Structures are given as structure tokens and as C-alpha cells.
Amino acid sequence: MSLEKKNGYRKNFSLSVTFIVLISILFILSLFLAFNYSKKSIENEFVSEKVNVLEESIKSYSEFFQNKMPEVSYYNGFLDSATASKFVDTVMVKFPFVDKVMFYDSEVKNVPVRDGVNVGQLSIGPKSIFQFGKNVNPDSVKLFSEQERRSFRVDDDFNSMALKLVRFIDQLDTASVPTQEELFTNFSVVLSNKITYLNIPRREDLKVYKQMLQSKLNPAPVYQQDMLVFHLNPKKIKIINTRPLLYQIIRVEPLTYDPIDTSDENINTEIALPGAFSDFKLYFTSSKSYIKKEIFIYFMPIALVLLLVYGVLLLVAFLIYRNLNVNSKMFKLQYDFVNNLTHEFKTPVSVIKIAGNNIKSAAVLSLKEQQLYSKILDEEADKLNGLMNKLLAFTQIENKAIILNQEEVNIEDFIESTIESHTLKHPDFVMTYEVVGFKTFITDPVLLGSLFDNLAENAYKYSNPGNKRLNISAKLIKGVLVFRFADKGIGIPSSELNNIFKKFFRIQNEYNQMGSVGLGLAFCKELVNFMQGEITVKSKVGLGTEFKIVLPFNN
Known part of the structure; x- marks a missing residue:
């Protein structure tokens, strides 16, 4: 599948390049034709505009x-x-x-x-x-x-x-x-x-x-x-040059006048004078370099219009390519999401099925076996339930379909409860905390718990063995609550910091090969926004990551 997606991406890129090459060739050809048209027009005007000069002069x-x-x-x-x-x-x-x-x-x-x-x-x-x-x-x-x-x-x-x-x-x-x-x-x-x-x-x-x-x-x-x-x-006769950029020199000459200099560098034309001046003519001379200025004056508006059209076509090509590229990436993200979500569901379902078959095939189960199978079934059911709840909550938060509950929360008790549940689950996880400036505040404990759990799980998951540490800081600063989750994990590359809160986005590393659907941090972002707060991150690869959450203080 990845090969097909890669080929599709290359196909989109090739089509875009082909389109740009074609419109570039068309643009250059149009400029060439426009210049020739401008040249012919000015040369024709050089012959025809002499009538206006004659009329004005006489x-x-x-x-x-x-x-x-x-x-x-x-x-x-x-x-x-x-x-x-x-x-x-x-x-x-x-x-x-x-x-x-x-x-x-x-x-x-x-x-x-x-x-x-x-x-x-x-x-x-x-x-x-x-x-x-x-x-x-x-x-x-x-x-x-x-x-x-x-x-x-x-x-x-x-x-x-x-x-x-x-x-x-x-x-x-x-x-x-x-x-x-x-x-x-x-x-x-x-x-x-x-x-x-x-x-x-x-x-x-x-x-x-x-x-x-x-x-x-x-x-x-x-x-x-x-x-x-x-x-x-x-x-x-006072010669009135109505086209000074077209005619360089205009003079009165006898009808029989024939210039000695017949250089190809000049363009000449003439027109006879009327009445008592009928034995004379107006003789027009311009050098080709002089005429070129008028040609470019005529050509430039046409060239600018062509350039504008070319720019619009380039913009269209860019937007189409970007749209195809975004669609390709979205398809890949959705494919990975479905694939990983299937795996997330498949693993506990398989474990439950195996446990069920063992119970079914066993003639007699000892008390220890009953407790083991019960624990397995209970844990796997919790995994399925948690995954479903996260997806449901994410959808509800995005669509503003839930109501923010307002309950008084003791922050120290709340953090200690979070630490206890995670250290029980992960005995090698070292978690510390500090609280400064307040003890209680009003918030939705369920949503806050989901936020804390997701950040704690991330800190554990993306830390090397033996260095799984997380410090939670809660401070009241200038009327707002500032929570910091600082770990000693593998860190996030600076190029990826702007993407980590996007749905289905996963950083490609050894910890994300299996078991991640790319919803954790996006879910945190939606939670914080729903709670009218703000979440930011700073990180250094190999040194750790710190998430900063700012929430309004309600007491």
C-alpha cells in the first residue's frame, strides 16, 4: 500500500510539473507572438500615423x-x-x-x-x-x-x-x-x-x-x-509631431528628394503636402533602436496581462498540487489511523477470545486460573472501553456536544491520585509534583483527569528505560493556573513541534511503530480549548519535553 501511495504522490508531482512546463512554454510562446504583434502594429502605425501628423501640421x-x-x-x-x-x-x-x-x-x-x-x-x-x-x-x-x-x-x-x-x-x-x-x-x-x-x-x-x-x-x-x-x-511650416515616440525626425523635403544614406538602421516614410506645397513632402525618419522603445511601450501592457494570467495558472497549479498533496497525506494519516485503531481493537479482542476459549475448553478451572482470566478479561475490556470513550469524547468535544461540569477540585489530591494510578500501572515510572499559590479550584474533574492521564502516558511511553520521569508543576500566576508537565524523554524534533497537536499525526520513531493512532495530543489540545485554556510545548531532542497548560482560575 505504501508503494501505491508513493507512486500516487509521484504521479501527482509529475502531473503538476508537466502542467507547469506546458503553461511555461505557452507563456513564452505568447510573449513571442505578442512581441511580434506589437512590432507589426508599430510598423503599421509608422506608415499610417503620418496622416495625423500631416493634418495637424497643415x-x-x-x-x-x-x-x-x-x-x-x-x-x-x-x-x-x-x-x-x-x-x-x-x-x-x-x-x-x-x-x-x-x-x-x-x-x-x-x-x-x-x-x-x-x-x-x-x-x-x-x-x-x-x-x-x-x-x-x-x-x-x-x-x-x-x-x-x-x-x-x-x-x-x-x-x-x-x-x-x-x-x-x-x-x-x-x-x-x-x-x-x-x-x-x-x-x-x-x-x-x-x-x-x-x-x-x-x-x-x-x-x-x-x-x-x-x-x-x-x-x-x-x-x-x-x-x-x-x-x-x-x-x-510648423511641424506638429503627434507621435514623438514614433517619429524621431520629421522634415519638409522636395518631392524629388531621395536620401543618399539608405542604411538598414533607419525606417523612412513620406507623405505629400497639399495645395501650394504640392511640390514638397513630409519626410519621416526613425532609427530602429528608437522604434524599439515604442514597441516595448506597446508590448509591456500585453506582457503584464500575460504574466498575470501565467501567475494565476501557476497559483492554480500550486493549489491543485497542494490539495492533492494534502489529500495524499490525509489518506495516509487516515489509513494509518484505521490500521492502528484496528490493531488497538484487535489486540484486546484477541486476548479476550483466547481467554474465553481457554475457559470454554478447560474442564475445571482453579481459583487462581479464574482470578487470572478475570483480570485479563477485565483489563482488556477496560482498554476497549477507554479507547471507545476517547474517540467518543474527542468527537463530542470537537462538536461542542458535552457540557463542562463545574466541581471543586483539591489539586494536591487530584495530582496524587493521578500519580498513584500511573505508578501502580508502571512501577518504573517516577513521578513528582509541586503546588504553589492555591489548593482548590473549580473545573471539570473528568476532563482534567483525561488531560493529565494523556500527558502522563505520553511521558512514560516516550522515555527511555531507566529514565522514565515526570514532574508535574501547578502554580497560580497572575490570576491564571499554569500546569507544567516536564519529562526526561526522547524529545521532539523542532520541525515537528507545529504538527504534534494535529489529528492522526504521528512522529516516525521506534515508539510509534505500533499502538498509536495519533489522537493523544490532538485530544489534549481539544480538551484545553474546550476548557478555555491554552497549551504549548517546548522540547529538545534527547533532553526531554515540557508541556505548559494555562487555564482560567475559578474559585
Whole structure:
């Protein structure tokens, strides 16, 4: 049976180890897959997140193009150089990518102009031309005027915008209202790094422009138009890196830019800029070591979750193994208990049976034989009765099924009675005692007697021949009773001291090979607890053991 139990224990241990190995392999594999997933995710984000960077970085350009630039139309063509200069200053402060602005203070006439565009009876020409910018010399602000003609020729920016206006007027259906989108599209020209914008005339003015295009009006009208050419520098776009842990370097480069360094140590991606910056792109560069930091930031929460799951599985494995181990030990204890209890019952039953057979088979029994058999039957019956009473009392105490009797006990008489019964039973047992501080107290004499008897029996049983000694001390100390049972026995190993009060537990030694069920000290523990006391032990192997019992003093 012990071999089967041993193999069962090994089987449980092997299953636990196999389970731990499997979940460890699964954990390592999960970490590997999680890391690869994190790496792929960050690499995909490196490609996709550039759109967010672009959107954030060109917000100022979009605001300039959609909101700030159309403010020119609010002046209805009556901008002068001073007002234009202030307007340009506000633009350059808020939008640093605007390098320079050309301002054309223009007129639409019904008579030909020398500098400008003449189509049919419609003429468009500048009265004056100014340029504004941080790097513009004050002497170069004014470039042209009708009064002071210089060697300045009206450039293609003006002519192309004037021709676009003429085409729009020529195709204009005066019966319908053009949409804002149509007006904005026809009154602006977007080129590389440059936007030309002409203030949008009122609808009534556009109708007059169409008449002027087709015929000469009398008197000949003159209308004011303002045109501004914004020169942009894409290098001055403020790049907003929405993922600083992902993108190490972001810069504006021409679309044709191709890096000379094509090292595998870096990861690159790019995205084209819109509108007037369409000849340029945002160029993103990060080293692989830099990207690894972001990968680990992404990976760590996943790894912690996996580690938590792994820890829970390990805990489950430990609890299962401990439960199996405890069950195995409990099975062994119960097996030993049943085995020893059977032996305890079997021995007196066998003796009683032998004695009965001898009486039955004997024709005549002498008085001496009758007395011998009577004594044998009486002693063995007492053993059986005592064992049954101990088991019954143990069960009753555990289940709180008995009532604690309160009787006055003379401690000296009680101890002397205990000593007498044990020395009669064991003539080589030397027992002494001392009482200090009290003579009587209230307690349950039956339970106290069982406690004393068990401790005395243990002291005798676990002492070497010739050294079977026990000293019982009873003292009243600070309002409580302290009993000490000190023997000179074989002692208890320190590793076993925490287990000796457990049910069915037996220390493996030569004295426990037969005849012990592991209930004696557990029974003492339950007795003391039931009597609202406390029991402790201290022992040294080879020198002896002392049990200390503390009980409440009732007098």
C-alpha cells in the first residue's frame, strides 16, 4: 500500500510539473507572438500615423487659405498701401510660412490701359504695386505707380489672374447666382509656393463688368480691385509631431528628394503636402533602436496581462498540487489511523477470545486460573472501553456536544491520585509534583483527569528505560493556573513541534511503530480549548519535553 501511495504522490508531482512546463512554454510562446504583434502594429502605425501628423501640421495653412485670405474681399477693392501693410503684418505673425506678399491696387475700366490686360471694351490694370515682407528693403516696398513709372513690368501673376477674371465674366450667367465655391475658385490661383487672390466683386459689379466687356458705357465706369500674391515657404511650416515616440525626425523635403544614406538602421516614410506645397513632402525618419522603445511601450501592457494570467495558472497549479498533496497525506494519516485503531481493537479482542476459549475448553478451572482470566478479561475490556470513550469524547468535544461540569477540585489530591494510578500501572515510572499559590479550584474533574492521564502516558511511553520521569508543576500566576508537565524523554524534533497537536499525526520513531493512532495530543489540545485554556510545548531532542497548560482560575 505504501508503494501505491508513493507512486500516487509521484504521479501527482509529475502531473503538476508537466502542467507547469506546458503553461511555461505557452507563456513564452505568447510573449513571442505578442512581441511580434506589437512590432507589426508599430510598423503599421509608422506608415499610417503620418496622416495625423500631416493634418495637424497643415491646419494653419488650411486656416490661412480658407479663412484669412478671403478677408481681402471684405475691403471691396478699397485697400490702400497702409491698410494692406497692416493686413500683411497680421498674416505673417500668425502664419510664418508666408514669406512675402505682392499687393496690386488695381482698377477695372471701360477704356484701355497701358499696363495690364485689355479684352474687348474691358481693361484691368494696376494703379500701384507694393511688396511686403520681413526681408524686403524699405526702399523696395513700392514697385510701381501710374504717376511714377519705373522700369517695372506687370508680371505674369497679375496678367494670369486678370485673364481668369475676364474668362469668368465672359461665361457668367447673370440670371443665376454663382456659388461661393465657384467664386473662390475663379478668383484665386494656386501655384507651387504661391497663391494669387483677387477680391470677389459684388454681383451687381459683375453684371456691369459683363456689360463693359461687350460695349462702351457712357459715362465710362471705374471699379477698384485688390489683388494679393502670397509667396510661401514650405520649410517654415510648423511641424506638429503627434507621435514623438514614433517619429524621431520629421522634415519638409522636395518631392524629388531621395536620401543618399539608405542604411538598414533607419525606417523612412513620406507623405505629400497639399495645395501650394504640392511640390514638397513630409519626410519621416526613425532609427530602429528608437522604434524599439515604442514597441516595448506597446508590448509591456500585453506582457503584464500575460504574466498575470501565467501567475494565476501557476497559483492554480500550486493549489491543485497542494490539495492533492494534502489529500495524499490525509489518506495516509487516515489509513494509518484505521490500521492502528484496528490493531488497538484487535489486540484486546484477541486476548479476550483466547481467554474465553481457554475457559470454554478447560474442564475445571482453579481459583487462581479464574482470578487470572478475570483480570485479563477485565483489563482488556477496560482498554476497549477507554479507547471507545476517547474517540467518543474527542468527537463530542470537537462538536461542542458535552457540557463542562463545574466541581471543586483539591489539586494536591487530584495530582496524587493521578500519580498513584500511573505508578501502580508502571512501577518504573517516577513521578513528582509541586503546588504553589492555591489548593482548590473549580473545573471539570473528568476532563482534567483525561488531560493529565494523556500527558502522563505520553511521558512514560516516550522515555527511555531507566529514565522514565515526570514532574508535574501547578502554580497560580497572575490570576491564571499554569500546569507544567516536564519529562526526561526522547524529545521532539523542532520541525515537528507545529504538527504534534494535529489529528492522526504521528512522529516516525521506534515508539510509534505500533499502538498509536495519533489522537493523544490532538485530544489534549481539544480538551484545553474546550476548557478555555491554552497549551504549548517546548522540547529538545534527547533532553526531554515540557508541556505548559494555562487555564482560567475559578474559585
